[in-house]
Amino acid sequence: MSGGVDSSVAALILQRNGFGIEGAYIKNWTNEENIFGDCPWEQDIADARAVANALNIPFRIVNLMREYRARVVDYLLKGYRDGITPNPDVMCNREMKFGVFLELALAGGFDAVATGHYARRVQRTDGTWDILEGVDKGKDQSYFLALLQQYQIAAARFPVGGFQKHEVRELASESRLITAKKKDSQGICFIGQVKMINFLRAFLPDQPGRIITREGKIVGEHSGIHLYTLGQRRGLKVPSNTLNEAYVVVEKRTATNELVVAFDRSDTEGLYARRCRIGNLSFTNRSFAGIAEISAKPRYRAKAAAVRFERSGETTAELEFGALQRALTPGQICAFYDGETLLGGGIFEEIW
Secondary structure, eight states, rough: OOOOOOOHHHHHHHHHTOOOOOOEEEEEEOOTOOTTSSOHHHHHHHHHHHHHHHTTOOOEEEHHHHHHHHIIIHHHHHHHHHTOOOOHHHHHHIIIIIIIIIHHHHHHTTTTTOOOSSSEEEOOTTTTTEEOOOTTTTTGGGGGTTTTOOOHTTTTTOOOTSSSHHHHHHHHHHHHOOOOOOOOOOOOTTTTTHHHHHEEEEHOOOOOOOEEEOOEEEEESSSOGGOOOOOTTOOOOOOOOTTTHHHHHEEETTTTTTTEEOOOOTTTTTTEEEEEEEEEEOOOOOOOSSSEEEEEEESSTTTOEEEEEOSSSSSSSSEEEEEEEEEOOOEEEEEEEEETEEEEEEEEEEEE
């Protein structure tokens, strides 16, 4: 129970369905030094506890800060330090919620871990489990579950996945839960409302360098290439051209600490591409070894696009999209689908 409305209603639904449940808040981070300003974890705990009290279920706080630092935060900082753009939310699910926390739950005598994810879980005739997109396509979070494996899915529950968001809030209101009108968190998975750029600046010092064009023209100065991502146009402080075209990031050169920019056009080198190599392959159910025609989401909120999948190694594959894709980004997660069914995913390694 994160202190939000989705996990609150997940607990409510399970209780109404007759399951014996216990609420748990995973404590991943604190902000005693106040380096990020207002950090909502204390309020989140209070809200989660209030919901548990309203449902008359036990509630506990599980301290996993050490494990989080090792499995998620260090991964995040190393990625940005190396010039790529990692996804902490996906790792949070694989390594923590359905990793360390699930192991603790099973060892403690529980049968499963339920969360407020907008995704569905269905059983095949052979007894295995698939993850499907949530019914509410605007809130679907199956993308963030792309690196889960079968044993994790078997012990996962997603009670709100069959509901629209407005229905979830209505259920919370009807039951007079304190989180019914609470806004959704838009920050980092383990710190709440804190913006990524502020978090990075607390641990990775600014390293100013040149912003240049492909032709080598200096057009500005950046604060550190780890603070920018491919396709980004905001925050560059580089003026548009006479056609009112804006510069966007098309390359990050870690060796020279240079940020390369160009105009956002379909033929812009480094910005639009069809092919890529995926690493860290993971499959939710059955893997496929050769060539397959599937769909892929190169980022959260992206529409699934047709791709040709070709296995190139034990943990690698090459993808060829049917249409040009904008800002495929090393370090980000690519999720694989067959219709509504999540097949798995991997991490972008190289784009061309």
